[in-house]
Amino acid sequence: MAKPISVETLHTRVRSIFEKCGMSEANAEAVAAVIVAGERDACKSHGIYRIEGCMRVLAAGKVEPKAVPELVDTGKAVIEVDANGGFSNPAFDAAKAALVARAKETGLAALVIRDCLHFSALWHDVEALAKEGLASLSMCPSYASVAPTGGKEPLLGTNPIAFGWPRPAEHPYVFDFATSVAARGEIELHRRAGTEIPDGWAVDKEGNPTNDPDAALAGAMLPFGGHKGSAISTMVELLAGAMLGEFMSKEALDFMGGTHLLPRHGALVLALDPATFSARSGRDPLAEGERLLTAIGAQGARLPSQRRFKARDLSLREGIELSDAELAQLDLFEAQ
Ligand code: NDP
Ligand code: PYC
Numbered sequence: 614m615a616k617p618i619s620v621e622t623l624h625t626r627v628r629s630i631f632e633k634c635g636m637s638e639a640n641a642e643a644v645a646a647v648i649v650a651g652e653r654d655a656c657k658s659h660g661i662y663r664i665e666g667c668m669r670v671l672a673a674g675k676v677e678p679k680a681v682p683e684l685v686d687t688g689k690a691v692i693e694v695d696a697n698g699g700f701s702n703p704a705f706d707a708a709k710a711a712l713v714a715r716a717k718e719t720g721l722a723a724l725v726i727r728d729c730l731h732f733s734a735l736w737h738d739v740e741a742l743a744k745e746g747l748a749s750l751s752m753c754p755s756y757a758s759v760a761p762t763g764g765k766e767p768l769l770g771t772n773p774i775a776f777g778w779p780r781p782a783e784h785p786y787v788f789d790f791a792t793s794v795a796a797r798g799e800i801e802l803h804r805r806a807g808t809e810i811p812d813g814w815a816v817d818k819e820g821n822p823t824n825d826p827d828a829a830l831a832g833a834m835l836p837f838g839g840h841k842g843s844a845i846s847t848m849v850e851l852l853a854g855a856m857l858g859e860f861m862s863k864e865a866l867d868f869m870g871g872t873h874l875l876p877r878h879g880a881l882v883l884a885l886d887p888a889t890f891s892a893r894s895g896r897d898p899l900a901e902g903e904r905l906l907t908a909i910g911a912q913g914a915r916l917p918s919q920r921r922f923k924a925r926d927l928s929l930r931e932g933i934e935l936s937d938a939e940l941a942q943l944d945l946f947e948a949q
Pocket of ligand 1: 731733735774788796915918919920922
């Protein structure tokens with residue numbers, strides 16, 4: 614194992630790989646930021662492993678490398694940003710200030726991200742909103758790779774959903790997960806490592822349970838929590854696909870021509886100002902939240918994102934440990 618690499622150095626290297634692929638400075642910066650944040654926080658399924666996937670969609674011409682996001686703010690609760698076929702991350706960055714301002718003004722605001730290539734973890738966005746004192750929910754479809762509970766054909770995406778809640782003196786409360794048992798990225802990491810996937814993650818093409826990552830990727834993944842996860846995943850398709858007039862996971866798959874290319878569709882972010890909602894109650898919502906969150910911790914249960922924040926602290930202090938294979942791949946991408 615080589616010496617750890619600093620977060621800044623990794624960021625510079627990833628950004629320059631994307632600039633070499635033809636991305637504008639601003640887009641390369643935003644995409645590198647979310648990938649390096651994933652690696653820094655030990656979220657390997659959406660860390661540097663994703664560079665290759667991004668390069669593949671760039672090479673296939675299915676994402677606009679120099680897209681300039683266009684903000685459409687009519688002063689109403691729903692703000693739109695058109696990613697114009699570019700990555701979702703610069704589009705979110707371009708709209709964040711308007712979303713925060715509207716949520717604080719009216720108590721509740723929504724951001725619609727249109728026509729974006731979305732490959733990243735969602736915690737990045739809800740954490741940014743929690744830093745502004747807002748609660749938020751973020752969701753998007755993906756590409757059809759998950760069978761609804763009771764079915765066996767891929768129809769739903771891995772459809773992630775993330776929630777953020779601000780905490781006055783702590784990292785925010787954040788959960789962020791695929792509505793499939795595991796993110797597709799996790800299965801791909803098992804395939805690369807030559808290891809089996811756990812029971813219950815997926816079925817093969819015939820609908821039989823499988824532990825083989827290749828058979829799982831060719832078959833169908835399963836929603837988490839049976840019919841409950843299946844329904845939440847369907848809700849994501851309806852709210853962040855049908856309602857926005859953007860691709861649902863089946864259409865995203867057809868548009869990309871297969872799961873070898875990352876999906877293009879829309880995304881929905883809801884931002885809520887806790888102070889506005891509780892104003893007439895005379896109670897402090899953040900203090901109420903603290904009571905619950907500390908009681909959970911007092912039982913010895915860990916909060917979601919606690920592992921991630923710990924990994925972040927370590928990476929910022931000591932750098933990020935990458936395997937020799939990962940470093941060799943970075944060198945290869947830089948040389949291309
Ligand atoms: P995980 O199952 O790894 O984690 C889900 C969440 O649960 C995290 O917030 C995690 O916190 C928390 N958690 C895990 N174990 C515990 C525990 N024992 N107690 C309390 N909390 C726990 O996530 P997934 O594999 O489902 O998803 C990984 C990422 O993939 C997400 O960031 C998601 O946004 C992304 N994704 C993106 C897609 C896209 O289309 N853009 C599609 C699908 C997924 P912690 O991190 O601290 O462990
Ligand atoms: O890991 O499921 C996943 C995924 C799909 C698109 C981006 N990430």
